[in-house]
Amino acid sequence: MLKETIDPLSLQYENTRRYFTEFISQREHLLPYLKPQKTPLLLMDLQGIKSRYIEVKYHFSQFKVYYAVKANDHVDILKTLAELGSGFEVASSEELKKVLELGVKPERIISSNPVKPMDFIAYAYEKGINRFVVDSFTEVEKLTKTAPRSRVYARLVVPNEGSDWPLSKKFGVDVDTALDILEYAQSKGLIPYGITFHVGSQCNNFRNWLIGIKKASELWQKAKLRGLRLQMLNMGGGLPVRYTYEALRIEDIAYYVKGLLQKFMPSLPHELQIEPGRGIVGDQGIMVCRVIGKAKRGEENWLYIDTGVFNGLAEALGGIRYPFYLERDGELKEWTIGGVSCDSMDVVARMVPLPEPEVGDYLYILSAGAYTTVYAAEFNGFPEPEVLCL
Ligand SMILES: Cc1ncc(COP(=O)(O)O)c(C=O)c1O
Known part of the structure; x- marks a missing residue:
């Protein structure tokens, strides 16, 4: 009897190979740039960005x-x-200057x-920006002084579980504190405008959006009872x-969120906003880099590349698992990928399935x-990746 076994290394690498092939076949204009003289190089697909924006707007x-x-603040x-x-x-x-210059x-x-x-507040206000988030009384005082009569929206804290890059530890307040902050803002002549949260x-x-909208709805009702007329939910x-796995689909998130809004905020705010970046x-x-070294350390296969956590891949330190692809065939091994700098923190990924590379690949x-690239510095004298938007 034929006994089939699924090798997780091949499965993972096969997914990455498929991803790479699909990515490039839909973007043939990038092909001539896949073997640049100078690496690291970040190739950005402007048509893809347009399509994604339109998709988000549609859903x-x-x-x-x-x-x-x-x-990503590249001007293109x-x-x-x-x-x-x-x-x-x-x-x-x-950031503001870059946007205004356009x-x-x-x-x-x-x-x-x-x-x-x-x-920043002073510069933004001088340029006519008058909508700012607040999540502390101090921020209200700063805005009162420097951006009087601005519209303010309060940031709620919501769970960030299941988000690869959590953002809830540093910012956000509970519903009652948000209410007090908005009321305080009103007493200072600012305009209580709305509510925001970030799911990470x-x-x-999905649950993070559920909790966010439930909390926003609670704050909305409580604000109304206190005579605050909010207009906006962000x-x-x-x-x-x-990344190395398929993510939730935008249309599914949008559909879910629409349902939540109908359920918890039936009289919709005048204005709904989202702030997608990633x-x-x-x-x-796609980042093109080159292998600059290999080593066997104990049982571990190491390969070293000409970028790293200090010049482009900072998020590798905090949970983002990038898919890596090499144009070679051969037996797959598990690799630890080291960044270009001398710092031992500069490890980009572990347990990455790849065929054996050669230096220069x-x-x-x-x-x-x-x-x-927005995080990148030139630590150790290694350059930031160049960026080509095509
Ligand atoms: C206030 C705020 N809005 C929007 C974003 C963009 O988030 P994302 O890249 O997850 O879409 C961030 C990310 O840090 C943020 O801090």
């Missing part, structure tokens, strides 16, 4: 989209999205950074993309479009 049809610039990406009519969420003066009007810009530097980046857990980011650009980029890192 979240009641929502205004504010692209979270922090995910911002320009593409600006031309499509996207709004922008900015956290700093530099001629985007302040009415299309918000800032959901809960703790903003004073000089790369969120694959659901932050969190839309996931494919969900727009994450799987529209190109290694392709899929789904590298978000939170890569």
Whole structure:
């Protein structure tokens, strides 16, 4: 009798191979750039970004989209999205400057950074931005002084379980504190405008949206009882993309969220917003790097590449598992991938199935479009990846 066994290494690598082949076959214009002279290189597909934006707009049809610039602030990406009519969420003066330089009007810009530097608030206000998040009394005081009569929205804390990149530990408050903050804002002459929450980046857990909307609904009712007339609900980011596993589909999340809104907020807020970053650009980029070394350390097979956690792959430190692909055949082994710097923290991935590479081989890192180059520095003198948007 034939006994079939499924080898998990081959299964995982086969998925990555399929992903790579599909990605490139749908983007033939990237082909000539897959073996560049200079690496690391991040290739971004602008047409893919356009399609993703349109897909998000289509499924979240009641929502205004504010692209979270922090995910990837390359000017070509911002320009593409600006031309499509996207709004922008900015956290700093530099991000804001980039967006304004494209001629985007302040009415299309918000800032959901809960703790903003004073000089950023002043610059944003001077440029006509007047919608800011708050999650502390101190932030209300700062805005009162520097951006009087602005509209403010309170950030609720919601669970981030099942999100590969949690964001709830540092920001957000409970419903009653949010209520007090909004009331305080009103007493200071600011305009209580709405509510926001973030389910955590790369969120694959429907429940986080459920809790977020339930809490927002509770705050909405309580605010009404206190005479605060809120207008807006902002659901932050969190839309996931494919990495080593398939993510939740945007249409399923949108459908689920619509149902939740009908159930918990039947008289819909005047304005619904989302701030996707990763969900727009994450799987529209591929990082091309090269193998620069190999070693056997005990039982572990190591390969070293010319990028790393300090110059492009910071999220590898916190739970993002990129798919890696090499154009070689041969027996698969499990590899630990070390980054280019001398720091022993600079390990990009473990237990990665790959055929045996040679020094100089190109290694392709899929789904590298978000939170890569924006984090990059030149630690140890190694360059940040160049970015080509095509
Ligand atoms: C306030 C805010 N909005 C939106 C985003 C974008 O989130 P994502 O990339 O998960 O879509 C972030 C990410 O850190 C954020 O902090």
